[in-house]
Amino acid sequence: MxxxxxxxxxxxxxxxxxxxxxxxxxxxxxxxxxxxxxxxxxxxxxxxxxxxxxxxxxxxxxxxxxxxxxxxxxxxxxxxxxxxxxxxxxxxxxIQRHRIKYCPICIEKGELRHRWYWSFYPYTVCLEHSVLLIDRCSFCQSYIGIKDNKIHKRHYRSQSCEGCPLREHCTKAAGNLEVIVSLEWLCYQK
Incomplete structure (x- = not known):
């Protein structure tokens, strides 16, 4: 269609x-x-x-x-x-073209909108929340991307994901499990 x-x-x-x-x-x-x-x-x-x-x-x-x-x-x-x-x-x-940076507080609030000016390499802080922007999981270092309406390809290798802004929304499991968190699910949880 x-x-x-x-x-x-x-x-x-x-x-x-x-x-x-x-x-x-x-x-x-x-x-x-x-x-x-x-x-x-x-x-x-x-x-x-x-x-x-x-x-x-x-x-x-x-x-x-x-x-x-x-x-x-x-x-x-x-x-x-x-x-x-x-x-x-x-x-x-x-310009950072192959990765996308997000504000972890915006993610926690379900405001998953990427700002165009976050694409500049030197731009590292969300001015609204005064926090560092992220482009990867703080635990496993997998990159976060915008694709198919999802925060995409989160690889967890253990039960501990301390510091990850998406931790409470993810299904965690031992081993090398790929977890895909739907933006729609995150938005409607708030």
């Missing part, structure tokens, strides 16, 4: 400072889709391009039509807008 304007029931507003990859996952979730594959087809791009937050002008225009959000608001959340401001050389040295 491909997204069409008339099939999108809900149009969540873009939140200032949010990355477009975060917004597209919220848009898909609000419309009860399991991931971003259908939205990627409608934007005429691979899902990987969305996951890298690389939205070109035609994708942003189409996303604006689907979501009833102004193009100018959406443009600010795209990595391509940042690339245009910085230039390719500086962009390649300043």
């Amino acid at each position: 491909v997204f069409h304007k008339k099939t999108l029931i809900r149009h969540p507003k873009y939140i200032e400072g949010e990355s477009l990859v975060s917004y597209t996952y919220r848009l898909s979730k609000e419309n009860r889709y399991s991931g971003i594959t259908n939205l990627a087809k409608n934007l005429n791009c691979p899902s990987s391009q969305i996951n890298k937050n690389e939205f070109n002008h035609s994708m942003i225009r189409r996303l604006s039509q689907l979501s009833d959000n102004p193009i100018e608001n959406l443009k600010s959340g795209s990595a391509n807008t940042i690339r245009l401001m910085l230039g390719d050389t500086l962009y390649n040295h300043m």
